[in-house]
Amino acid sequence: MLRKRLEPFLSRKRVAIAEACIIGLVSGLAAVLLKQGVEWLALWRMSSDLPLWLVLPALGLGGGWLSGWLVERLAPEASGSGIPQVKAVLGFAPVPLNLRVALVKLLSTLLALGSGLSLGRQGPTVQIGAGLAAQLSRWVPTSPEYRRQLISAGAAAGLAAGFNAPIAGVLFVVEELLQDFSGLTLGSAILASFIGAVVSRLLGGQGLNLPLDARSISLSLYDLPFFIVLGLLAGVLGALFRRGIFGSLRFFRQFKHLGLPGRIGLAGLVTGVVGVFVPVAATDNTGLQEFLVTGSAGWQLIAIAFATKFLLTLLAYGSGASGGIFAPSLVLGAALGGLVSVLAQGAYSGFGAWLPPDQLASTTTYALTGMGAFFSAVTGVPITAIVIVFEMTANFNLVLPLMIGSGIAYLIADRTNDGSIYNRLLAMHGIHIEPVGQANNPWADLKASDLMQGRVETLSSQMTLPEVVQAFSRSHHRGFPVLAKGRLVGIVTQSDLGEATAQGLDQYLTLADIMTPNPVSVTPEATLPRVLHLLNQLKISRLPVTEGQKLVGIITRADIIRAESDQVSGKLQKLGPQAEPSYVVLQQQGPAIGQGRLLVPLADPQTAPDLVKIAAALAKSFHYELECIHVRSVPRSVSPAEVRIDLQEVEPLRQLAATYADISGLSVHFQVRAAHEVGRTLLEVIKERHIDLVLMGWHHPSLTPGRVISGVVDTLIRQAPCQVLVVRPGRNLTFNHWLIPTAGGPNAQSAHRLLPGLLTLGQSPQIQLCTVCHPEKGQCLTPYHLSEMADHLEATLHRPVTTHVLTHPSVAEAVVDLAQQCHSDAILLGASRENLLSQVLKGNIPLEIALQTDLTIILLRQESTEIK
Template sequence: MSYFSLIQNSLLKPKNSVRAIASQLLRPKRLAIFEACLIGLVCGLAGVVLKTGVGWLGGWRVYTSLILPGWLILPSIGILGGLLTGFLIERFAPETAGSGIPHVKASLSGIPLALNGRVAVVKLIGTIIAVGSGLTLGRQGPTVQIGASLAAWISHWVPTSPEYRRQLIACGAAAGLAAGFNAPIAGVLFVVEELLQDISGLTLGPAIIASFIGAVVSQLLGGQSLNLNLAESNISFSAEEIPFYILLGIFAGLLGSLFTSGIVIALKLNRRYLKMGLPLRIALAGLICGLAVAVLPVSFRNNTGLRESLVTGDGNWQTSLIAFIAHFFLTIIAAGSGAPGGLFAPSLVLGSALGHLVGIMEVNLLGAGLASTYALAGMGAFFCAVCRAPITAVVIVFEITTDFKLVLPLMISSVVAYLVAEKAEKGSLYDQILEGSGIQLKKEKPDNDILNTVKAADVMQRRVETLSAQMTLDEAIVAFSRSHHRGFPVLNEGKLVGIITQRDLANVSERSLSGETLISEVMTTQPLTVFPEDTLSEVLYRLNRYNLSRLPVTEGRRLVGIITRSDIIRAESDRLTNEEAQMGPHPEKSYVVYQTRAPSTGQGRLLVPLANPQTAPALLELACAVAFQKNYELECVQVMLVSRRGSPAEMPVRTAKSRRLLQMAERAGRRWKVPVHTQIRVAHDMPQAILETIKERHIDLILMGWKGSTKTPGRIFGAAVDTLIRQASCDVVLVKWGKKVTEKDNLESPNCNAQSPTLNRWLVPMAGGPNAQRAVQLLPALVAVSRKPEIRLCQVQQPSIGQPDITVLEQASKFLGRRLNVPVIQMPICSSSVADALIDLAQKNQCDVVVLGASREGMLQQTIKGNIPEEIARSCNCTVMLVRSAAA
């Protein structure tokens, strides 16, 4: 099956219809805002569902334990909830074990881990059961993985690249955390500070929108995340308390590092020594948590109430000490089992208990502060020691309290805790968990990361075989029979409008369509494409996503090339073998010293290099006629050569004469109503400058003058012309003007309005190759310069062949008959010399133009067969045009 067939099949999926509709109705910026709003809304709703579910199940557990014996009910619910959670994770989504934040961090770093709707649903349900059944874990951490998974799921329904999908996942993670804490700013900062660790990889606008919408939805539908309700008098700060806040930071840093080490050790012990499945491990953790809470005071059964009592300073030092010790070990046990749940809420409880203890000590020694202020500062400090995100720690507590008097003590404690924790143990808990799972995150992208640095335009094939949307099925069948390709892009006025495959042609008989039916009626429309600016990673993502071998490259809707898996592999191989450095010195790039731009309204671009003021008027008239007929824009370039001893960008040049030549092109464009772009390039090498222009401006056709002969040894048509015929990625038309045209134009000043050259009688030899076919396809545009065109199609065959085969002549005549209302004469000729036969025919019929094909491969055989184009150009007084197809 061809890659076009695969594209065709993929277009039949409803998901792709959603992509097509979204991409057509919304511009990129609007689409990004729409996606951010959608992600924020969905993540906010998920946060509400999670909070409601955990609250309902946890409330039922506490209520039941008050009615029935707690020592029996709490462990039983813990065991049952652990078994159910473990089975759900093990059976449907093993990726949802743990807090999920390491999983998201690895995914954002380029590790191919699953993030989808299935992960989001399993994580949501598993967290509700685990946290609601009494495991000492929080619900805020899992919202990060839930939000990221929902965003990844949404990204499959809209046009995305790998980098853009990564940004959507980051938006979902931010929105998830914002919905968990009702802290939108902290959600964005946590993603930047901990998950990405680089702001350059995130477009802040969509992330902020998603985060704020997630927080608003969560607050409107789910209420406050932490009901602290602190009065202004509950927070105080004075300068003499600074040493105690530093002491709090030191304690938080040391104990936070011990806490993270305990979780890592517990995970390793569970993997190595506890030979049981995940359901049994979580059930065991549920049993231990249930028994421990059952013997503790009744207030410990409600984590939310305990946290609020610690923060408000209602509890005594014994309660704070017991709360810290109990939560410290029970959280390590629960997290070490692999249960789905977060560490944010336990960290806040541990921090508030530790801060409350330090606050009580400070009050007893100095009597200056309030224990509640230390409890809030302790929340941020311990959170920072665990997550190693000081900015997020400060902002998240500030957003909960919204009291500026808390900012300074909070910053002091958090920064000290971060420094102490980093000194005690390098790396955050999430990095250590990933390393324990065998995942090593790359700290930075290597400079030679070709997939993220090289663009599609750098490696794509610019010569693409295409078909016209106006071709019939009979003509398409002939094209398939002459090519090894199993599908072709279909163009209409230079725009990619579809693809046609062998399968499409096979289905024609079932639809009872005639051979005169246009291929536009049977082709597949809206093919999947990439842009020249897309990186190879984005191209590879789409190739893998849709199981394709190649993709068309478009600029707007204009086809500018095609890229295959082989192109990517070859580029990677060249980089690994340093082949670019082995190819020797390259000519220094040309430098644009002058340019003008017209509106880009055409369906393609025609390049005209201007050098000779005498033939420039006739060349411009022909170029304008072709551009007008094909609805092309005209790109005129004048190359100024400078010495190789200096850089083109540094050499002083005078552009007055060149500008007058380009102004002539602008006047011709205004007469023909054709958009004209102009530029002057300073270069060491003329063909290299023209090739650079072709690549940068995505040229479809180049039309340039040709002397008709060359005296350079080893050259066929001339140094510049040979290079362009071999290397130009577009169609090439070379024009050697006849005596009638040059004599007529010599009488005119270059500044005068040139009249159309006398090109009425056209002779087109047909050999059946791609260049002759392309010449016939261009002929309707070329003859636009003629007043009374008359076309002769000839085919020269050897006398020994016998009855000549005129199929090629008939097809070409039929093609021209549909597009031109002019006489088309078929002339099969038998002759042993192609050049002599064409010269005699041109002179006998007084032809004004001879149009010839010139392939890359044919040029190599000129020593055997002779240089036919040069011989004709030298012997004929008429104009001679060489046509080389981009696909040849």
């Protein structure tokens, strides 16, 4: 009853308003802290008593190195502007975004910009705001879709606070990041942006706002040709600037041996040296922009400012420093506008000054128009560009020049640009995201009916408590809906039953006396955010789904977690009820005479003999029994127990198992199961049959996003509580020349036990051990683990073992090259339980090797004591 009364106060909109206010406040404070810190460091840098020729290079080198060190050691995701990382998170890519990233971004940006690097702080404030919002979504758990809305609100608040431009913050999120016009998304973003901008303006001052006299902004017919020229130049030079960004990133990749601190320190040193000889290069973005917009500089100084700012920004961004390109783009646009203004005045002066001076727009107008045009060409968001400059000036007379310049610049740049600059930056790091509109969002329009379990175990309200205890003991559920005359009247959990039993009242009460009456429920049309909101706010684990008072299903946290796991892992099954346990269709058992059991999943009669051959050799070496299983996958809409399986199709596999039982003398078991999920079924069998080793086939390398090898193989590598071997058969199944790459560790140790059995597959087998050293680490001597492993194998196998120490930047390429030189037949590799992000960052070495060679690949993942 209390839950029912609290529900109106926990409405989704009220919680969203509160969260948006908190996000805007915290993002605004962070932006103010960053702004004032950068300004204080810039003032201290330029007013030091020490000579500038010493201060500027030293601070550039030291501050850049320290900024890079913070990022490299604490949060590698905080490098660059931060906007691509936010877009990746909003596109459901597995990129970390949390409080740690936000704090590291704040400190590293403060150091980078304070040391003089030619970057802006507005891009970082987007990631800082989004990171703070992402952390809030973890403290107050919510649905994946609503988490995206919170992160987008944080990004909007960060940009709004950085520019004091709340409308631009919202537009940038809608135009570039989220592309979602839903009411809740816009409402959260607008509120967070407004509060962030207010906090920034009250505590941080006007910032980038330029209070100008309205009369200084003008437009006449004589200016139109030159505004068109300005748009054309901004489009061409903006596109060149974008290309320069990617060129600079590729250039700095050649200096990986310096590390991120070394690359950023180098960029800071060069910037400081240039600032000594070209003082305008050492001026911070805010001061330089105001200087250019006022029109007090000569064209020579403006040209120098444009060239140096252009090159130094590319240098700083390519190094990986924390900082954005928003502010530098505005400065470059202001300089370009100033140059076009000089051109316009000179052109009309050449006609005998027949044009009155007051008929031509001021340099300020040209500079502000150039800011919007260049920003539009670089970022590809013309609407945001127009609104940012408009909000900085609050002058309606500037809208038309901005629309002309920004529109032309965007059209010109768009013809040479290859999509969004942020998508291309992500692609350089191997992250490819699809458009994140509702049509591509896996959580869009997801309802309770899509995830609920239609088959619900229920209890009658008139049951006695001993009967209820028996019902709980027979079921794995921790709670049941309670019905009376076919209508939902309550819900009972184990805790409810435990309290009544502890008080000794179980002999006198019925279920109606201990159940929670009038439970909160949802309709089948309830959205996933609504379901998650109730589960989180009411601290419950299940919700009945009703039509009126009729119970039609139940939805639990486990159902939602499973659905999210299926989406992240790349599974294509339709979201729906939880998979049922598998059903045993056929089971034949041999005598239990082995010292353990080896499980072999068999699917294809053509490839099964190869797997059974390898499995039998290992089973004989270990004195194991051989457990062969065939799992037939069935749709989730049908119960596995209700599916008819044609055993004639499975007969070749059964005959194969029986043949090896006769040939090898092993005890061989065989079973056929129907199941919704193959991977989960194999885990069931591992537990039920006490499996010690799993050997399974892997025939086609998978390039499916979200998977490391393939769905079933990944499941067993990550979750199986026993040792797992995965075999990718090669062009011919000969096993005379073995290559074993090793870096030490548990997988290398487990190879000792497997090799005696595997070597029986060949005739006079030869063993090659190798380890790969990266050239950046200098000269690589024979590691201790390599020589120790070789000595141990020679003593155990009574045959020579050859060792190789390779130096190569790519482990996969080095192994493949050595395999070709040694004429290897099979490569034994270690497999890892690491998550997908680690595989993306470090490289999936087994998959890379499998794609580059047609030899037999055997992956070994040793037993985990943590799981058991």
